[in-house]
Amino acid sequence: PALHRQRHQFVIDFVNRNKPKKVLDLGCSECSLLKKLKFNRDIELLVGLDINGAKVKKHMHGLAPLSTDYLQPSYDQLRIELYQGSVTQKDSRLRGFDLVTSIELIEHLSLADVELFSAVVFGYMTPVAVIVSTPNSEFNLLLPGLSGFRHSDHKFEWTRAEFRSWALKVCLDYSYEVEFTGVGQAPQEQQDSVGFCSQIGVFQRLGGRNGSNMLLGDEAEDVFSYTLVSKF
Template sequence: PPLYKQRHQFVVDFVKKYKPKKVVDLGCADCSLLRKLKFHRDIELLVGVDINSNVVRRKMYTLAPFSSEYLNPANQPLTVELYEGSATEKDPRTKGFDLVTCIELIEHLPLAEVERFSEVVFGYMSPAAVIVTTPNADFNPLLPGCYGFRHIDHKFEWTKAEFQNWALGVCRLYGYMVEFTGVGEAPCNEERIGFCSQIGVFHKDSSRGGTSVISENMEDSSAYRLLYEVVY
């Protein structure tokens, strides 16, 4: 299957295993991952955020329940909320979730904003788990016709070492543990290159409780704009 499907399947498998109740997808684009996740009835609140409201609007109504879902409602209700907003801005409606996914998002941020993104996601939203995927620049020489970045909108592409260095720094600062994996395997003689899409799976380190306390302040007002909300 194409890489984007493998990345989404990675999240679906994680959700099946850990059964998060509240999930935010940052950079949700056309909501294709959210459409897959809405079938996992352990999820009670599914939130999508993207800076580009036009791309969200295109297919957001496909998140509405099917008529069969009205006839056979799940045990617990599901709420889906979509927002226009940036992963570098704080909004209280994204705090305290079980899982935040950032699938092919960070490479679209100016490098200077990555630190702010880390503070917002790990320090402020402070979810139990975070999944971050991004291209592995070490893999690019194996991609036919790939000389610069993989996409013109990418502001950077990190090597395996650069990604891991960022991730380990985030863990130290905000009290998380990370495991590295990926999708899209290198040919068998090139395994040291790593995966085509690199993935960091972060879990909050409960033994370091209280490290990520950000003072609750008055500027805790909503930054995101609600585009769509549906309750099953």
């Protein structure tokens, strides 16, 4: 299967195992992951955020419930919200989720903005779990005809060691633990030397849902920096 489908399937498998009730997809783009997640019966709140509000608006229509969806018991449990805004900015409406996904997003940020992303997502939103995927640059030698990055908008592509060192620092700074995996396998004899095509970190908050809440003073106040694009 195509790589983007494998990344989304990875998230869906995680959701089926862990049954999060509130799920937030960062850089939701064409809403394709959200459109798959809306069929999960455990999710009560499904939210997408992207800096490109026009793109979200253009592709969100398949997200609206079909009239037949209402025939399904428990469908009315699902609420969907789409926001335009940047992951570098805080918004108190997106705090306290069970799962935040960031699929092929961070490599579109400058390294300074990746630092802000870490602080906003892990330090402020404080979700129970976070799934981050990003290209593994060690795999690039297996991609025919590629010179430079996989996409012209990428600001960086990390080796496994670079991703690891960012992720471990996030864990230290914000009290998470992480496991590394990926999707898109190299031929058997090259798997160890190049790793996965897309590398994935699965972060879990230490102490789970009741992990220490470090928000103090003004951090506890409401902040609205994103714009609601649509709500179903």
